[in-house]
Amino acid sequence: MFFQRLTSVKLGAAFAAALTVTAVPASATECIAPSNPGGGWDFTCRTIGRILSELGLVDGNVQVTNMPGGVGAVTFAMVAAERPDDADLIVATSTVGITQIAQGRYPAPLDAMRYLAMLGADVGVIAVDNDSPIQTLAELNAAMVEDPTALVTAGSSGAGGWDHIRLLMVAQAAGVDDLGAIRWVQFDGGTDAVTQMMGGQIDVVSTDLGEIAGFVESGDIRILAALSDDPIPAFPDIPTAISQGIDVTGYNWRGLYTGGQVTDEQYASWVERLETLYNSENWQTAATESGLVPIWRGGAEFEAFVREQAEVMEQISRDIGVIE
Amino acid sequence: MSVRILGVAIFVIAALYTWQAGNYVVNFGDVLGPSVFPVIVGVPMMILSASLVVFPTGQVEWPAPQRMWRQAAALAVLVGYTMTLEPFGFPLATFALIALIGIILGGAAWRAALLGAVMAPALWALFDKVLGLPLDFLGTLFGRG
Amino acid sequence: MEILSLLGHGFAVAMTPLNIALLLLGCFIGTLLGALPGLGPVNGVAVLIPLTFAFGFDPTSSMILLCAVYFGCMYGGRISSILLNIPGDEPAIMTTLDGYPMAVQGQAANALAISGVASFVGATIAVVGLSLFAPVLARAAIHFGPADYFALYILAFATIGGIAGVDPRKTLLSALIGLLLATVGIDPISGVPRYTGDNYHLYDGIEPIVALVGLFAISEILMLLEKHVRDRPKAIPVGSWLPQWGAIWRTRAAMLRGSGVGFVAGVLPGAGASLGSFMAYVTEKQWSNKKGTFGKGDPRGVAAPEAGNNAASGGALIPMLSLGVPGSGTTAVLLAMLVSLNVQPGPLLFERQPDLVWGLVASLYMANVALLILNLPMIGIFTRLMMTPTWALMPVVAAVTFVGVYGISNSVFDLEMMVFFGVVGYILRKLDVSLVPLVLGLLLGGDMERNLRRAMSISDGDWSILIASPISIVLYILTAGFLALSVWLALRDHRQSQAERLTEG
Numbered sequence: 001m002f003f004q005r006l007t008s009v010k011l012g013a014a015f016a017a018a019l020t021v022t023a024v025p026a027s028a029t030e031c032i033a034p035s036n037p038g039g040g041w042d043f044t045c046r047t048i049g050r051i052l053s054e055l056g057l058v059d060g061n062v063q064v065t066n067m068p069g070g071v072g073a074v075t076f077a078m079v080a081a082e083r084p085d086d087a088d089l090i091v092a093t094s095t096v097g098i099t100q101i102a103q104g105r106y107p108a109p110l111d112a113m114r115y116l117a118m119l120g121a122d123v124g125v126i127a128v129d130n131d132s133p134i135q136t137l138a139e140l141n142a143a144m145v146e147d148p149t150a151l152v153t154a155g156s157s158g159a160g161g162w163d164h165i166r167l168l169m170v171a172q173a174a175g176v177d178d179l180g181a182i183r184w185v186q187f188d189g190g191t192d193a194v195t196q197m198m199g200g201q202i203d204v205v206s207t208d209l210g211e212i213a214g215f216v217e218s219g220d221i222r223i224l225a226a227l228s229d230d231p232i233p234a235f236p237d238i239p240t241a242i243s244q245g246i247d248v249t250g251y252n253w254r255g256l257y258t259g260g261q262v263t264d265e266q267y268a269s270w271v272e273r274l275e276t277l278y279n280s281e282n283w284q285t286a287a288t289e290s291g292l293v294p295i296w297r298g299g300a301e302f303e304a305f306v307r308e309q310a311e312v313m314e315q316i317s318r319d320i321g322v323i324e
Numbered sequence: 325m326s327v328r329i330l331g332v333a334i335f336v337i338a339a340l341y342t343w344q345a346g347n348y349v350v351n352f353g354d355v356l357g358p359s360v361f362p363v364i365v366g367v368p369m370m371i372l373s374a375s376l377v378v379f380p381t382g383q384v385e386w387p388a389p390q391r392m393w394r395q396a397a398a399l400a401v402l403v404g405y406t407m408t409l410e411p412f413g414f415p416l417a418t419f420a421l422i423a424l425i426g427i428i429l430g431g432a433a434w435r436a437a438l439l440g441a442v443m444a445p446a447l448w449a450l451f452d453k454v455l456g457l458p459l460d461f462l463g464t465l466f467g468r469g
Numbered sequence: 470m471e472i473l474s475l476l477g478h479g480f481a482v483a484m485t486p487l488n489i490a491l492l493l494l495g496c497f498i499g500t501l502l503g504a505l506p507g508l509g510p511v512n513g514v515a516v517l518i519p520l521t522f523a524f525g526f527d528p529t530s531s532m533i534l535l536c537a538v539y540f541g542c543m544y545g546g547r548i549s550s551i552l553l554n555i556p557g558d559e560p561a562i563m564t565t566l567d568g569y570p571m572a573v574q575g576q577a578a579n580a581l582a583i584s585g586v587a588s589f590v591g592a593t594i595a596v597v598g599l600s601l602f603a604p605v606l607a608r609a610a611i612h613f614g615p616a617d618y619f620a621l622y623i624l625a626f627a628t629i630g631g632i633a634g635v636d637p638r639k640t641l642l643s644a645l646i647g648l649l650l651a652t653v654g655i656d657p658i659s660g661v662p663r664y665t666g667d668n669y670h671l672y673d674g675i676e677p678i679v680a681l682v683g684l685f686a687i688s689e690i691l692m693l694l695e696k697h698v699r700d701r702p703k704a705i706p707v708g709s710w711l712p713q714w715g716a717i718w719r720t721r722a723a724m725l726r727g728s729g730v731g732f733v734a735g736v737l738p739g740a741g742a743s744l745g746s747f748m749a750y751v752t753e754k755q756w757s758n759k760k761g762t763f764g765k766g767d768p769r770g771v772a773a774p775e776a777g778n779n780a781a782s783g784g785a786l787i788p789m790l791s792l793g794v795p796g797s798g799t800t801a802v803l804l805a806m807l808v809s810l811n812v813q814p815g816p817l818l819f820e821r822q823p824d825l826v827w828g829l830v831a832s833l834y835m836a837n838v839a840l841l842i843l844n845l846p847m848i849g850i851f852t853r854l855m856m857t858p859t860w861a862l863m864p865v866v867a868a869v870t871f872v873g874v875y876g877i878s879n880s881v882f883d884l885e886m887m888v889f890f891g892v893v894g895y896i897l898r899k900l901d902v903s904l905v906p907l908v909l910g911l912l913l914g915g916d917m918e919r920n921l922r923r924a925m926s927i928s929d930g931d932w933s934i935l936i937a938s939p940i941s942i943v944l945y946i947l948t949a950g951f952l953a954l955s956v957w958l959a960l961r962d963h964r965q966s967q968a969e970r971l972t973e974g
Contacts, residue, residue: 042805069673070655070662077669105660107669152927158658159353184353185615185926186658186919191793191815192738199611201927214793214815289811322352330900334642341649341664350659356925358656358663361918365652369645372638381636382901387695394694395895399888402687405871406884418872422864429693431860443865447872455502455516457876 029058031256032091034075036068039156039189040122040208043290044092044254048119048274051282057273071161072097073106080108084259087266090116095252096162098306102313103160103323113257114267115306117274117298120287122208124166124227124250125238129197130220137225137244140204141174148181151203154193156211158186160322165313166227166250167206168320173246179320194221208252209235210291227251234291253295255302271299326384331376338373342366398428413463414452418444476600479827482529483835491526491534492832496839499541506549506866507682507873509558510542510782511798515877518806528810529825533832535806536786539799540592540833543742543782544840547584547775552577552854553866555685559677559912560742560778562905563750565685567763567770574766577855581848582712583768584775587724589841591776594728595735595783596833604819606736607791613737615923616934620941621737622917624948625744628751628955629906639902647910650675651918658922670882677912679883680890682870684904687891690863692898712848720772723753731777735784741797742781743912749777755954761962783833790814790826 029052031045042064049062067075075091083089091113101110126137134140143150148171155163168179176182187193190207194215197205205212205221209232215221216235225241226232227250241248258270277283278296287294297305317323345362387395401424408417419440426436452459482488495517502513514535521531546561551568564584571580598606613621629644653664654674665671730752731745753773754763763770785796786803793815795801807814812822819826854862874883894904921935928934936942 036801043808046805046808067673071657071660073655073660074669074672077672081669100660149929158656158660159350160660164353180352183355183926183929185923187923188657188919189794195611195738195792195794196614199614201614211793214813214817218816220816286811290808290813327900330896330902334646338645338649344664348656348659348661348663350661354659354922354926355930356922358659358661361921362649362652362663365645365648365914369642369649372642372645375638376642381639384899384901386899391695395691398690398694399892402867402888402891403885406881406888409871409875409884410881414872418868421871422868425690425864425867426860429690429860429863431858436860436864439861439864443868447868451872451876455876457516459872459876 028060028063029088029090030063030065032065032067032075032079032089034067034069034072034091034093034097036066040094040096040210040252040254041072041092042066044094044119044256047283047286047290048090048092048256048277051277051280051286052273054282055277055280057276071100071105071158073100076101076112077107079259080112084112085261086259087262087270090256090258090270092254093257094254095309096157098310099162099165099313099317102310103317110307110310112260114260114262115303116256116258116267116270117278117302118253118255118295118305119274119278119283120292120294121251121253122210122292123232124163124206124252125209125212126167126170126224126227126241127194127197127205127207127212127216127221128203128224129200130222132203132222134203134224135222137170137239137241137246140224141171141176141246144171144176144182145174148176148178149183152183152185152201153204153206154185154187154196154202155205155207156187156190156193159184160317161186162250162252163190163206163208165316165320165322166248167204169248169250169316170206170225170227170241170246172320173248191215197221208291213291228293232291232293234288251293254292255297268299274298325380326386327380327382328377331373331380334373335370335377338366338369342370394428398425401425401428409463410460411463411465413461413466414459415444415448415461416463418447472600475823475827476831478823479829479831482824482828483533483831488530488533488828488832489835491530492537492836493839495534495537496541496836496843499538499543500545500840500843501541502538503542503545503557503561504548505545505869505873506553506555506557506686507678507870508877509546509678510539511802512873512877513538513542514799514802514806518802521806528807528812528822529828531806531810532803532825532829535803536829536833537836537839539782539803540779540836541840542799543592543779544585544588544844546778547588547771548581548851549866551580551584551771552851553686553689553862555689555866555870556681559681559908560746560781562681562685562743562908563746563774563778564771566750566774566905567765567767570764570766571768571771572855576716576766576768577852578712578848579716579768580771581851582845583717583720583771585841585844585848586717587720587727587772587775588779588844589837590724591728591731591779591781592783592837592840593834594725594776595732595780595786596830596837598732598736599783599787599833600827600830603787603791606787610736610738610788611792613940614938615920615927616936617938617940617944618737618920619917619924619935620944620948621744622913622920624944624951625747625909625913626917627948628748628755628951629909636901639900640906643897643902643904644906644910647907647912648914648917650680650907650911651914658919670880674915675886675911676878676883677908679874679886680911681908682874683887683890684894684897684908686866686870687888688894688898688904690867691891691895693859693863716768720768723757723769723772724776726753726756727773727776728780730773731780732784734777735781735796736787738785738788738792738794738796741785742778743909745781745784746774746778747909749780750774751951755951786833790818790829791816793818 031049033042033045035041045064052058157163190211193205194212223238226238345359348358405421422440423437451457502508546557547564549555549557550561550564554569556562568580655662655672727749730749734745785800788794788796789800795804
């Protein structure tokens with residue numbers, strides 16, 4: 001009747017939903033965001049899903065399913081076990097997900113999936129409260145070198161996750177020896193971490209800029225460094241870490257994977273459609289407005305990139321001491 | 325007696341739970357770690373359940389055997405529903421669920437069957453058509469998939 | 470004065486025919502979804518998101534529709550709590566404690582009317598709070614650190630012993646079982662899977678709604694099977710179809726207290742409506758349970774938690790809109806929808822999108838009035854449900870709970886969990902163990918643990934951080950006061966009953 005023609009969105013409470021192939025109408029394209037609503041993966045699925053149907057690249061709407069759990073591990077395991085050949089399924093992933101795989105935190109290896117494309121990247125930033133005595137990245141680094149335990153740092157990932165590693169990479173470049181001594185606190189999102197910093201509970205936040213950009217514009221927090229090669233177009237005044245002598249970049253790219261057993265034609269078709277989407281005005285606008293830098297890598301090039309990044313990430317995690 | 329058995333059961337669960345917590349270790353960046361909170365929960369559970377074993381309160385009257393059989397039958401129907409929902413599809417499995425539970429609860433067989441025959445398609449229509457939560461009309465057995 | 474003009478502007482935005490139609494539709498669907506056990510506000514809002522996209526509504530209209538559903542669910546959840554002893558959604562569990570006993574005593578119409586009016590009072594107070602103080606309150610809430618949240622949960626669990634049941638040890642055990650269940654799943658801080666048995670269905674933990682409907686609905690069927698076997702139809706006296714206005718008026722103080730407590734719980738990100746209704750009930754019970762009527766059908770035990778749950782739901786919009794921090798599962802879904810419509814909630818939302826914010830606030834006032842008008846005449850219809858014979862009512866309830874859970878998750882595993890929890894719930898009920906603390910433990914346990922661990926990470930392992938802030942000290946003093954009062958009341962009752970026995974003897 002009223003909602004008859006609508007594809008459903010299963011959200012929130014859809015806990016580890018064992019979505020069998022049979023349960024989903026055969027024609028529906030589905031994008032799984034392996035997180036709760038509101039985060040980066042959720043944004044990826046919702047925005048890409050919306051634009052895919054706006055551009056007519058899929059039949060009807062794209063059904064967005066939230067399947068949180070284990071920083072993407074639940075979804076990864078489900079796709080590997082139950083839907084490896086479902087060509088109508090795409091799953092959001094990012095540097096965060098690849099970091100988890102590189103550290104052996106997913107129940108299946110990297111090869112279990114085929115990686116489609118990267119469509120944009122969020123830039124990692126190091127931020128302090130507006131009232132903080134720390135004015136520059138150099139001052140932060142000096143404080144951490146003098147006493148690694150002096151400051152409380154936080155972000156949206158757990159210990160050893162990408163937000164944490166980015167901060168440790170900066171500290172390592174600055175010459176902090178005992179990286180394990182730096183205090184790290186996990187929050188459920190970058191916004192949670194920032195508000196706790198404004199409340200005086202923690203001193204430094206390391207996370208993606210996109211989610212917390214509003215607090216930068218309102219003047220509540222101060223960004224010490226952007227972990228990008230070039231200044232961010234939306235915030236040209238924020239200095240990069242490189243420009244301050246710390247040679248660290250920390251992007252969080254946003255991309256998609258599909259099951260490991262989809263055929264080459266189906267894979268190629270997805271890459272082609274995503275490239276069309278990437279080049280559209282809709283995506284460029286949506287990405288920029290939400291603080292992403294549009295970047296394209298697709299198909300075989302992207303597969304190679306993912307593999308290389310996983311190796312690099314494993315090496316960094318080993319160096320820093322996150323894994324043995 | 326029943327309370328004592330409950331106390332023993334909870335004590336065993338809590339003990340296993342607390343013991344298992346010791347296996348969850350991380351050595352990087354997580355001060356308290358994943359094992360302390362389960363211990364904080366498990367130890368008072370053991371103390372409280374042990375106190376229930378020693379000083380039980382309350383009397384329990386379990387149902388007569390033939391009523392227990394009815395309960396077992398109801399549970400069998402509920403478990404059966406979880407197994408037949410996907411093969412048989414939603415309306416058929418739900419018809420059986422409503423009719424059988426209705427009969428077990430003392431309804432006349434033909435009335436319970438009629439209720440199931442009306443409510444099962446109605447619920448399917450409400451969820452699949454009105455709320456947009458897709459439910460299979462025909463199950464995997466009948467070629468849907 | 471400035472607020473009045475902003476609000477007036479908001480009403481102008483909200484008063485378009487489309488927005489009013491969406492508002493009424495949202496209220497109706499929300500009440501329906503809230504009343505169906507197994508479907509709650511999170512799913513209710515999620516189900517309607519595609520609608521907003523499909524019709525290309527602007528962000529303001531979308532928010533009006535979804536917030537009407539959200540508020541409607543909060544109104545609807547109480548109906549099955551009162552009539553069937555099965556909560557329609559998580560925050561409605563407290564309403565079973567006195568609502569169902571009232572219905573059994575033939576007071577169903579009164580219970581429904583009181584809870585409806587209490588919902589209206591709670592939600593309206595929250596919306597007034599939202600329109601007057603949102604930015605200020607959001608700024609105050611950020612001073613609540615991890616150690617303070619932990620202290621808040623300690624306060625909640627310390628007072629749990631007083632909510633129900635004969636033996637406080639059993640009540641406490643029930644809460645601990647809930648906390649135990651809350652640790653199942655992948656630990657978000659360390660990434661370690663705990664107590665999952667390598668079953669990935671358990672990686673994301675045990676979904677509270679699955680446990681809730683299993684514990685209450687399935688166990689209710691098992692309870693009925695031992696009482697009503699082929700004998701009589703349900704012999705509940707219905708009393709009057711119509712509520713008595715005097716009964717509602719007498720609970721006004723309880724409604725106001727419940728609203729205040731609930732609103733505070735709602736403004737704190739993470740605590741949410743369940744904590745709001747729980748704290749409202751416990752506070753009210755401590756405040757006015759002089760004759761031991763709570764838990765046996767005291768109208769104030771219905772008014773307080775319903776006011777609290779609706780006030781908390783409204784309050785939870787404050788951190789969501791002005792900080793971008795979702796205070797509950799439902800506000801997380803609302804936040805996601807705003808983000809995908811290219812609206813970024815946060816400190817600048819009130820300045821940059823005044824149409825959206827004030828249109829939404831105005832529509833919430835209207836939704837409340839609409840819900841009250843919608844709900845009161847339905848009391849007569851709902852009360853007649855009590856006349857339905859058990860053999861017809863309970864199978865349909867079972868089917869609705871199954872399909873509610875399955876329709877969202879498409880997971881047969883969830884249904885198996887429901888049946889399992891049904892058996893557990895039946896055994897615990899037979900042994901006089903209240904199920905309410907178990908559900909609360911499961912709902913709040915994850916946050917409680919994470920905040921403890923965050924606090925310890927901040928202090929680098931120094932436990933004294935737990936009592937380092939003035940907020941946590943106040944909360945611990947309140948906890949101690951609550952416990953002392955409970956002990957004193959218990960001793961007094963004990964002495965009184967002894968004295969009575971002496972005079973009788």
